[in-house]
Amino acid sequence: MSQGSAKATGLEEMRQAVGQLPRAVTAQLRSVAFRASREVKDRGRQNLLSAHPGAKTADTIVIDEKESEKRFLITVQGDPERPANLPLWLERGTRYMRATPYMRPAEDSVRPTYVRESEQAAVNAVREALE
Numbered sequence: 001m002s003q004g005s006a007k008a009t010g011l012e013e014m015r016q017a018v019g020q021l022p023r024a025v026t027a028q029l030r031s032v033a034f035r036a037s038r039e040v041k042d043r044g045r046q047n048l049l050s051a052h053p054g055a056k057t058a059d060t061i062v063i064d065e066k067e068s069e070k071r072f073l074i075t076v077q078g079d080p081e082r083p084a085n086l087p088l089w090l091e092r093g094t095r096y097m098r099a100t101p102y103m104r105p106a107e108d109s110v111r112p113t114y115v116r117e118s119e120q121a122a123v124n125a126v127r128e129a130l131e
Contacts, residue, residue: 024128027125028122029125036110037063038063039110040074040107043105043106044106045102047101047102048100052090060079062076
């Protein structure tokens, strides 16, 4: 094998590795988002139960993976025996009821770790693909 073809082979391998980066990075970031979404859900539930012990709404917090959008959506479905807007009223309040935020503080507490882990996951995926 001549020196020229060895360089071409190395270049082709590098192109293939770079071509795999989007998939590798996406997989790593999905893993981080998966873990973070569960933590937000659990903290939101704990926050709600701390403010309203025994609140059935706490059991209706769900995570829905939107694979085509590459995200996890955390929602509160509400309790069929209660007004549909109750989760929103609890979070934001009304003119008759003070707000007791539970999801926003949960997300705020997880955000710094999520950002840090996402950055590290992307760097790790690039390193693994190009080594």
